[in-house]
Amino acid sequence: MSLKAKDLTARVNKTVVVLPLHNAVRKRAPLADQVTTVEITKVGVTKAYFKVLGMNQGFSINGALDNHGNGYLAFSNEEAALEFIEAKKIAINLTKMDFSKLSYTELSALQAKLTK
Numbered sequence: 001m002s003l004k005a006k007d008l009t010a011r012v013n014k015t016v017v018v019l020p021l022h023n024a025v026r027k028r029a030p031l032a033d034q035v036t037t038v039e040i041t042k043v044g045v046t047k048a049y050f051k052v053l054g055m056n057q058g059f060s061i062n063g064a065l066d067n068h069g070n071g072y073l074a075f076s077n078e079e080a081a082l083e084f085i086e087a088k089k090i091a092i093n094l095t096k097m098d099f100s101k102l103s104y105t106e107l108s109a110l111q112a113k114l115t116k
Contacts, residue, residue, distance in 0.1 A: 002073040002084070005061050009043045016040055018050070019081045021063060021071035035081045040074075048074065 003016060015037050020026075026034060038050035049056040059072040075081040099107060 001080070002063065002075055005043065005045070005048075007076070008040055008048045008061060008074060011040050012043055014040060017075045017078050017081045018059070018072040019075065019084065021073060022065055023069035024071060031085055032082055035078055037078070
């Protein structure tokens with residue numbers, strides 16, 4: 001789960017892992033390779049900031065995009081960011097799957113595994 005304002009406030013001058021969103025994503029590189037460790041410099045009510053090339057880069061804490069379509073989500077560690085990426089992939093793939101050929105027992109077992 002991405003970090004919220006309270007968590008980010010506690011991490012000022014400490015490192016977090018950020019995952020780029022939308023226009024901040026490099027199109028030809030896998031998203032998992034774009035997970036980056038940054039130092040949080042300031043946290044406001046709705047925005048947090050980190051330094052990139054000597055300049056403060058702000059991002060919305062709730063994952064909303066800026067005027068240029070850039071955004072970031074902050075995580076406590078790289079593993080949490082990678083889990084988030086994989087969960088999104090699974091959610092997208094589940095919507096494309098055809099479950100009509102599965103029996104009730106198979107569907108129940110699958111649901112039990114997914115809701116653990």
